[in-house]
Amino acid sequence: DGGITQSPKYLFRKEGQNVTLSCEQNLNHDAMYWYRQDPGQGLRLIYYSQIVNDFQKGDIAEGYSVSREKKESFPLTVTSAQKNPTAFYLCASSLKPSSYEQYFGPGTRLTVT
Amino acid sequence: AQSVTQPDIHITVSEGASLELRCNYSYGATPYLFWYVQSPGQGLQLLLKYFSGDTLVQGIKGFEAEFKRSQSSFNLRKPSVHWSDAAEYFCAVVTTSGTYKYIFGTGTRLKVLA
Numbered sequence: 001d002g003g004i005t006q007s008p009k010y011l012f013r014k015e016g017q018n019v020t021l022s023c024e025q026n027l028n029h030d031a032m033y034w035y036r037q038d039p040g041q042g043l044r045l046i047y048y049s050q051i052v053n054d055f056q057k058g059d060i061a062e063g064y065s066v067s068r069e070k071k072e073s074f075p076l077t078v079t080s081a082q083k084n085p086t087a088f089y090l091c092a093s094s095l096k097p098s099s100y101e102q103y104f105g106p107g108t109r110l111t112v113t
Numbered sequence: 114a115q116s117v118t119q120p121d122i123h124i125t126v127s128e129g130a131s132l133e134l135r136c137n138y139s140y141g142a143t144p145y146l147f148w149y150v151q152s153p154g155q156g157l158q159l160l161l162k163y164f165s166g167d168t169l170v171q172g173i174k175g176f177e178a179e180f181k182r183s184q185s186s187f188n189l190r191k192p193s194v195h196w197s198d199a200a201e202y203f204c205a206v207v208t209t210s211g212t213y214k215y216i217f218g219t220g221t222r223l224k225v226l227a
Contacts, residue, residue: 044217045214101162
């Protein structure tokens with residue numbers, strides 16, 4: 001079955017540690033996205049990538065980094081510079097950057113204490 | 114600036130009752146509009162979308178939405194709610210000038226009473 005997988009489902013880290021969230025898709029989509037979801041704030045775009053080896057900052061990129069070395073993979077690193085990293089993180093993809101429909105993964109809940 | 118407003122944070126309806134979730138947008142050009150549903154701890158699933166044409170759009174799970182340009186609205190409706198519809202619902206608009214980006218509303222959490 002085609003889809004987007006995110007692992008792990010739950011992630012716990014100590015403050016000051018970097019942590020990397022995985023996102024893999026087998027939909028052969030060109031574009032991939034990372035969103036952060038906080039209660040009452042909807043989804044906010046962190047980073048997006050339109051093609052391999054290229055990515056752009058979204059609205060809240062500070063304290064995050066990404067890579068896009070393969071079409072299928074778009075990992076997100078939450079660095080120690082991110083002041084409030086505890087959140088629900090959603091990865092999404094679309095067939096082309098100009099495709100309006102995005103497909104979402106199941107999400108990773110990150111808790112930093 | 115483009116924005117999406119969902120005025121109702123929480124809505125409670127009885128099973129079998131009708132449902133309307135409100136969505137208002139602010140966008141200068143013709144909007145491309147979406148409704149997504151999210152079950153607790155899960156990703157988002159597309160319910161329906163509007164690009165152009167008929168202003169009444171049918172989606173999955175018996176949902177429909179009506180685009181009203183004069184009111185800048187794209188309200189989601191369902192004639193008879195089922196207990197399994199309890200979830201959070203997000204309205205979104207896609208910006209088409211330059212980079213294609215989603216702008217999401219803050220969501221409406223639906224509770225269904227048996």
